Amino acid sequence: MRSFLGALFEYIRASFSHYIAQPTTKFINRLVERLDTWARQETARALSDENEAPEVTAKRMGSVIIRSIPFMRPMFIHILAIFLFGMFLTFLFTFTGILSSDLWDNKMMVNDKLQPAQAFVLFVDKTYLREEFLDEQELQEVKALGFEGNKLTNDQRKTIRNRMLVWFFVGDIFGIILAFLLRYYPAWVWQNVNHYLRVAMVEKLEYLSLSFHHTNRSGDAIYRIYQDSSMVVNVLDEVVVGPLNDIRDLFIAFLFVFAFDPILGVVCLLSFIPMAVITAYATPIIRRLAVRNRVTNSNLTSRIQETFAALKVVKANNAESIVVDRFDVDAHKALDAALYVRFGMVALSFIVAIIGGLVVIGLEYLLLTWVLEERETNVPGWAVVFVGLMVWNLAAFNSANGRVGQVVGTGRGFVRLWCMLQDLFIGLERAFYFLDLEPKVFDPDDPLEFPEHIDSVAWDDVHFQYDDGTQVLNGVNLSAEAGKITAIVGVTGSGKSTLMSLLLRLYDPSSGSVTINDTDIREFRIDDIRSNHAIAMQKNVLFTGKVTDNVAFGLEDVEFDKVKQACEIACADEFITALNEGYDTNLGERGAKLSAGQRQRLTIARAVIRDTPILILDEPTASLDAKTEHRVLENLSEWGRDKIVFLITHRLSTIRNADNIAFLEDGKVAESGSHEELLELAQGRYRRFVEAEEVGLVDSQVR
């Protein structure tokens, strides 16, 4: 028996999946794909300009809806389930409602015997049943017990009452739990949808080029990911299902109104015209206000974020009151914008309400005159079987008046919904804006395998300029080989760090190429490139968290020994072990609990642990004292013996360790060679640089 059921179930499941689920999914996939392309063109526009008043097109609204679908699709089954579950419950409640009100009002209260189903749910015997449901024999039995006729005894009524009260109790508890499920389950579904969108946005941001990030404030990203993206949870309910329900109700209400008298219907319809005209006029304004609201609020977020991120500077400059003032300005802008966009909506509602209200009141007067005239309604003759509304009387007045109110009310509701949707669309467009951004640096279509061994790295006539037009590199030619340390020297702002970011493909050169083993690095996958480089950056960026987390930042499953080893090489182990909790010490916000030199050594350890063929050290020893610096460099040159090492530095003592020195000036490698070779150039720039560095030293030795 059981195996049969199992087989049956399996058969149903399989055929469901084969005939229904799979084709549906396929169909939806294809549809979404097509619509998605179309939608993408529409929302690609930047919405970061607060003066732009995006025009209202159905196409654009549609595109936002369609673009939300991919995020809902993983939850598709659940959304469907919620819908079906809701429908089932509506039926259940209607049914039990009818059953119980019949039981209570018609049976228990007025003393009538029960239908079989009612007797069944109350677990009562035959004596409670209406006679027409009993066969001869049962009838005799009931009679014998003295419960004749179709009336209940008072005791029986009380029994019914008691049992029903128990049922009510059970039903209430059950109802609470169901109501909870009906809130919890959708919460789970929509949170997931929002979560997918958030993660997609963050993922995009992580990969967007730095040139984007330099001009986009962090607070804006936070706002878009938190606030704008959250709108996605409303798309289905508010944009699709809600209006559909409204339209259905409106349609039915209209039918009734027309049935009572076409005049009523026509007047209602006419009243929609001014409502629509005014709304059409107001919409662009409301949209603009909504954009402004979101932009100013995102600016406020940025302001707060930036202030807290630079709190030390504020302190050092006694600038507390200045930043509070700046906060205040932004806060007021945001609050005003929030008020005005809503005021736009409220004002529009007000006008529409007056139009609607006048129509309702006017029609009420008309109806009253009709009632007093005893005029005939327009209700078709056959309907008399159901309702007695052929002449205007109280009941007709009540129903017609109610329907008119409903029609006009729904019209107003639409206007309100429309306004809220404007904001919703703006929010979503702002969220999708991130997804539409294309990184300037991207993977090639057919990436090459990254070479096992890197023998050389070269810059070949590289030109580069930043987005703002500053020409930084002007034909750099430079090459480095495995096993060599290449030092890059130059005055501040000469483009040393830029040169290295080209190697990491943080940017691409505007002309020329950067090559690894003579292959343009644009042929490789970005992830491959970056995972073959280790860099100790010029700014010591640490993250909140433990020492180990910081050293192993961005790596997965790193053994502790490796961390320790890396720290030893970077001479960091000595101070880490002295910390309270050693490697598990929390470093505070952005590593604030260490001295600058300690932080610097951690960033070096972070580069070392990656153990990649290319190592870039950008001013690795700026905050170290001579002794420590010496030890760190010693360790590094020992450890990096067969690697390609780039060393950017101002310090002579550091430069000495290099096999090859490149002096960068005016965007070109002006001189290159070993320390000794460069010093021999009589008017050499490197030589001048070295002399300048030695001034202090010479000074002190003369004495």
Add this chain to the structure above:
Amino acid sequence: MIREFIQRRKVDQTTDTTQQDHTIISGFKAGAQFDDRLDIESEISHLESMKIVLRGFKWLKYVKALFITRWAMRTVIIIPGLFLGWFAKIVIDHVILQVPLVADDVNFPPHMYWLLEILEGREPLNIALILLTIYVFGLVLIGTRAGGTGAGLYTGRDAASSAENAVSGGQGGAFTGSEAGGIWGITEWWISVRLSQRYINRLRTDLFKRLVRAPMTRIDDQAVGDSLYRTLYDTPMVFTNITETVFSPFFTFVGLGLTFYQLWWTYAEVSMAIVGLMALMIPITIFTTIAPSRWIRRMTQNQRAAGAATTNTLEETMNNISAVQSLGAMKTEKERFAKRSAHAFWRARISMFPWLGVGIILQIVGWPLAFYLAWHVTNLVIDGQLTVGDFGALFGMYMGLQGTFQGLGRLWLNIQDQAAAARRVFFFMDLVADDEEHKPGNELGTITEGVEIENVGFQYPNGFVALRDINLQLNIGEVVALIGPTGCGKTSLAYLLPAFLKPTTGRVLVDGFDVMDIDLASLRKQTSYIFQEHFLLSESIRSNLNLANPDATEADMLRALEAASCMEFIRELPDGIDTVLGRSGDTLSVGQQQRLSIARGLVRDARIIVLDEPTAALDPQTESVLVRSLRSEAGDRLVVVIAHRLSTIRQADKIVFLDEGEIKEVGSHDELMSHEDGPYREFVNLQSSTQAA
């Protein structure tokens, strides 16, 4: 093409908000850990939660007028409600059914009498006309038959996204916005939005000020994202809390009173009993919800802490995106965010559970009352003493009242929920601010003598002793060099001068006054600290300089920029000094950023200037020239340089050699060089040898 397409549209489902490693029960427990380092004791008692509620009232003093106006308007607008119901009755009875209207005959409450007198004896259509005219006026004035005024926007399914509505929503219904429409409604709505905005903004500003003035050692423990979360998303709950404690009960009771007043004319005897019975619901509800109220507080706290932790991750990644990308940590950072975001959503979701419990409990507790009523009244019906209609009317009344009273009981729980969020705000309000540890108002005059450090020891809050037994005299007019190996406490020592750090033992005297006894602002105004690691704001260069000195003239700025060798690159910039910098200054080279922050330190005319390792940014000549000019330009300054370069150190009148938090040697270059085997001499020799080698 197609492949790219599919790739693009594929949604990352590796995490969703289901939490495999957490059970729902674990959500009820205290002690969940998030990012917080300072605010770790988040459990509060019932009493504390009440105190928090009361505390919110303090801010009402800034919005008194708005608050009272709002209250008055909300109260006045109840009055029309007393009439409208009767209007409908008149229309039906006396217009449609054409019953002649005789004022004394029918059951009307007294406040209707004046109207009845006007209407008495008129034609039905005439009556209708009068009433409808009133309707039209009412429509424009108070939105009769058009509903209330409110303008909430859509929100998401987490606490952060509903914050904005709480500030500016003014939704109808829940005691924000207006119950009325029309002109009255718009006005009241405007006032109510302004009220909540002003209140919340005031609170935000106060919190912001507090956070900005947090002591240096606290800043190290406070995450930026968390501060952001509290300022923006937690503060609105304090106001919601106020409306819940003030408006909700007040207007519920007023509404009840009015219903009762109208009932009095119909069911006088029974209504009293029912209301009395129902009033029992309030204490019962509160009593039975004590336990859930603890869970609610806890879960709200956790939900918000988890939200803040998500913000932290996001903020940290965004702010340091170049590090993330250079280190190829994009994927792991995304996963970190995803995990936290999912967890925050989960926390938000499971905070529904206590409410389920509450619903069930209330049902169980309220049941005997309902049961008793139904049982008793039906008995009467069955025994033929009451009619079926009476039962309907009475039971309907019971249900309505039960809802109201349970609602009032539930209010307690709402308040708990909001108090938990409010606690997060007040926690930081309570932290001692930097300047409060000093003596505000005790202004320090222009510094003329210098700083004396007496037996100072300093221990960081984590227990690390960074300075021991420091005795040092630093005079105005001197250049002092602080040197020593990395991590020896140079920065910590220098931090004592602007009182960034306050000595744990000993005293720091400025012009003979203990820094703890003077007004902090008056000291900070006269000191300028140039940090070892710079921070720039992503604003224009000018505005970055203005931060340090709002009154700086163009000439002052140019002088400072020149002195820090900034002009050579600023001249190249398209907008010169008005160029807007990228995120945290990153559109400049790091050296340029450092120079700019040095310029920022110089643009203030400070008595005490501390340069914490300017070496990396400046070439040797510039550094020497800068230090020399700082001293010579005005002899009334104290310049403290933390430096490794001999050329700079040699400029100093006094060299302080630190090691392991202790002063090893103090003196001029020549004095110290004369100590055979002195640590300074060794330091110089090492420096020379590594450089010469």
